[in-house]
Amino acid sequence: MTDSFEYSALLRLIEERSAAFRSAVAAAPGLDVPVPSCPEWTLFDLVQHLGTGQRWWAAIVAAGPAEAPPAKDPAQAPGELDALLAWYAESNELLLSALREAGPERECWTWWSAGLSPANARGVARRRVHEVLVHTYDAQLAAGAVEPMPVDVALDGLAEFLDTCNSTPAAWPHEPATIHYHATEGRSWLLALDGTGAWPAPLPDDAAPASASATGTAEQLLLFVWGRLTLGDLKTEGEPRVFEQLIAWEPEV
Template sequence: MRGRAELLTRPARPVAARGRPGRQPTPSVAGPVGDGAGGQGRGAARGPAGHPIVAAGPAEAPPAKDAAEVPRELEALLAWYAESNELLLSALREAGPERECWAWWGAGVSPANAWGVARRRVHEVLVHTYDAQLAAGAVQPMPADVAIDGVAEFLDTCNSTPAAWPHEAATIHYHATEGRSWLLALDGTGAWPAPLTDDAAPASASARGTAEQLLLFVWGRLTLSDLKIEGDQQVFEQLIAWEPEE
């Protein structure tokens, strides 16, 4: 959807399966990111680089999956990861941000181009870095500006769909204590995100926390109980249960 204003917990398929706030937290793992650790869904199937997708340009389907297995031995895994990311960076530089490519979020707000792929990879790495740090008992604060964009990116990519909302029309507001807020509109035209303006009507429900907390919430690492919730919590529960068809 590109024509309407530009919209939380696990990624990768339409709104419900690819991103629903408040589900049971995804168990943090120390396994390789490219192995789909943390529930990245179909957006993760190609490992951390994704360079074949960018290099292929516009396409109706993703390139054939590389049959090579991700290394399990630590040193080999680190070397594979570094090489994969360098291949991605090279593909992105060569393509430029506007080059179109296949993307599993094609029906949503995020653009199906090299810029959209790069943005998604940044936040996948950010959240899986948190997973690894948590597994090691050494969690570090996320950069606030990156976490803020991470919330916006997740809404744009994972909580935007033209599938009709099957309940009474509703709105959800997400407030980051750093000063940024977002709107998620749910109605017969689908689910659509937008920055929250000062003149916006009161929300049906809202969630407030730091940008890091909101990001971890939308990615399934935190639940509603970890945030300050106001309004009709049933709206969140409906969103969690929703399985839209596109």
């Protein structure tokens, strides 16, 4: 796992980003406005998705080590704005309370247990920071007023995505390749793809040229790996099909 924020800072960021999310929802023209970055979703759908996720991960952390996660609550979120915002605030507090009670090292079920991110409360907290971060961008886009992401959080967001979503022992089904990600704020990462799986790491100074590389701000790179931007929004070098193969890859472990 690459370096990240302290556990207490992750909990603070969940709270701060969730406040920004609620503000964006409150500022939107209505809950029925479309979310351009989430096709076929309205703003209501986005709030219900994120709030349901906070409640589900709260239950997962509270359950501790388990072979499978608890079922998601099928209840529909309220449809009126004030009630919906209160429901989301409650959802977020349920997650924060579970994370505070658990402490960073409590193990729990996670879908990323075979990769670099730890299958514990710390790994959950870090993942939820960036879920809320990106969905806040989605909500702000729907409201027509996107604000810049905090640079340090966006940098950690890219590292977290690589640790969680792009690390696996499942064999890469294509010709071995490397991808370099370069953030203009001064950090870079290497993603190696071969028969041993996909493994990210900080980019060493003496790294060989990559099969493909992408350069942009931390926010641009984060939004790219989350599917909100395209390669055309970044400066790229090398073979673009490597990115296409990675995006299409659904490894089974």
